[in-house]
Amino acid sequence: MKKIGFLSFGHWSPSPQSGTRSAADVLLQSIELAEAAEELGADGAYYRVHHFARQLASPFPLLAAVGARTKTIEIGTGVIDMRYENPFYMVEDASSADLIAGGRLQLGISRGSPEQVIEGWRHFGYAPAEGETEADMARRHAETFYELLKGKGFAKPNPRPMFPNPPGLLRLEPVSEGLRDRIWWGAASDATAVWAGTLGMNLQSSTLKWDESGEPLHIQQTKQIRAYKEAFKAAGHQREPRVSVSRSIFALMNDMDRIYFGDGRPEQDQIGVIDNTRAVFGRSYAAEPDKLIDMLREDTAIAEADTLLLTVPNQLGVAYNAHVIESILKHVAPALGWR
Numbered sequence: 001m002k003k004i005g006f007l008s009f010g011h012w013s014p015s016p017q018s019g020t021r022s023a024a025d026v027l028l029q030s031i032e033l034a035e036a037a038e039e040l041g042a043d044g045a046y047y048r049v050h051h052f053a054r055q056l057a058s059p060f061p062l063l064a065a066v067g068a069r070t071k072t073i074e075i076g077t078g079v080i081d082m083r084y085e086n087p088f089y090m091v092e093d094a095s096s097a098d099l100i101a102g103g104r105l106q107l108g109i110s111r112g113s114p115e116q117v118i119e120g121w122r123h124f125g126y127a128p129a130e131g132e133t134e135a136d137m138a139r140r141h142a143e144t145f146y147e148l149l150k151g152k153g154f155a156k157p158n159p160r161p162m163f164p165n166p167p168g169l170l171r172l173e174p175v176s177e178g179l180r181d182r183i184w185w186g187a188a189s190d191a192t193a194v195w196a197g198t199l200g201m202n203l204q205s206s207t208l209k210w211d212e213s214g215e216p217l218h219i220q221q222t223k224q225i226r227a228y229k230e231a232f233k234a235a236g237h238q239r240e241p242r243v244s245v246s247r248s249i250f251a252l253m254n255d256m257d258r259i260y261f262g263d264g265r266p267e268q269d270q271i272g273v274i275d276n277t278r279a280v281f282g283r284s285y286a287a288e289p290d291k292l293i294d295m296l297r298e299d300t301a302i303a304e305a306d307t308l309l310l311t312v313p314n315q316l317g318v319a320y321n322a323h324v325i326e327s328i329l330k331h332v333a334p335a336l337g338w339r
Contacts, residue, residue: 002302002338005044006037006325007078007246007309010056019317023054027062029318034066036322038073040329044106046076046309051084051124052116060093067101074106078204078246078309079186081112082138083121087145091172095149098176105179108204109145110186111138114274139195142185146199148172149180181239188279193224197231202242205301207282207311208274217269217282221245221301244307247299248284251292251327260316261286289331296336308338 008030012020020026034045045066049059056062059077066075075097098105111134117123121134128137153169185196186204190212196203205221213220225243232241250261261284270281285295302308310328312321333339 002305002333003043003074003244003307004329004333004338005042005046005074005076005307005309006033006312006321007046007048008033008056008312008314008321009048009050011315012054013315018315019320020315026056026314027065029314030056030062031065031069032318033312033314033321034070034073034075036318037325038070040322040326042073042325042329044074044076044307044309045070046078046106046108049077049080050113050116051081052120060097063105064097064100067097067104070101070104073104075101075104076106076184077108078206078244079108079110079112079184081121082109082141082145083112083126083134084124085109085141085145087141087148088172090145091148091175095172095174095176095179098179098182099174103176103178105176106182106184106202107179108184108186109142110204111135111188111192139192143199146180146183146201149175149183151175151177184242184244187224187228190224190227193228194231197228197241198235200232200235200237200241203228203244205243205245205305207246207248208272208279211271211278211280217280218299218301220280222304225301225304242307243305244309245301245305246309246311247282247302248286248311249292249296249328249332250284250286250324251289251331252287253289253323253327253331256320257327260313289327289335292332293335296332 010026012023012026014021020029037045047056049056051057059080063075094107128134151171153171155170157165157170184202184204187193187196189210193203209220252258252262268283272279272281285292312324
């Protein structure tokens with residue numbers, strides 16, 4: 001059995017060919033797709049966060065809205081760029097969204113990806129401390145956020161408060177109990193996966209990774225996941241860690257599927273450079289269900305993970321993306337033992 005959800009990058013464009021021509025379109029359709037996915041029996045609705053781009057940005061209003069409109073589906077991010085985040089305010093936002101959702105938030109955070117602007121986090125008021133890199137700053141913000149979710153008091157109360165205080169040091173409110181166990185780190189390297197395991201976070205491994213061995217993406221991810229699990233166990237954490245991988249997977253069920261995805265999709269991993277670092281980008285999977293099943297059996301990273309996130313072409317509209325998700329759930333997942 002495997003949890004299967006979707007991951008939307010939330011693109012919008014005023015182009016007549018786009019099904020999401022405005023920010024309002026993509027936000028409302030993101031909610032509608034979560035509702036549709038829940039009805040189909042999918043396990044998760046996840047959203048990517050980008051700044052200075054025509055994509056989903058501030059995640060917590062959307063997560064809260066999805067939480068209010070659904071009942072069972074997990075609701076998450078993949079990922080929030082911690083270079084841009086105030087971890088104190090984020091605790092309040094995340095806990096509030098989680099309480100609205102009844103404890104269904106699965107919050108993916110990370111160092112973030114290449115940006116639309118130069119050092120965009122500086123416009124948000126953040127800068128690395130002396131001797132830090134921007135990645136160090138992101139991990140520092142993440143560690144602070146993760147520690148604050150313990151719900152321990154740390155702030156000295158005002159002796160003349162507006163309202164009566166409980167005894168002792170005060171904590172941020174609200175804090176949603178259990179949310180700390182549902183924080184995920186998006187790791188692009190083996191080292192940051194081990195770091196996340198040592199802290200006790202869950203792990204998200206995407207469709208790209210720093211190319212650390214020259215091997216195919218799924219093999220590198222498999223080794224990354226195993227190193228993460230070893231670090232998690234060695235740190236003495238008692239619960240079972242969770243791991244997700246994301247993939248572009250399309251079952252060709254009809255002529256429309258073949259028009260969109262039947263030709264021109266990369267059938268092998270691609271190599272590129274991100275922030276002056278060599279990276280490996282995972283292939284897309286697109287074929288008739290029987291062929292697709294055989295292809296996916298060879299992906300060892302999917303086998304190693306407990307959660308699979310299907311990247312969806314959100315600009316093609318809610319109905320088509322629901323069809324993409326349903327095709328995998330009904331015609332692919334059962335044959336692979338995922339359902």
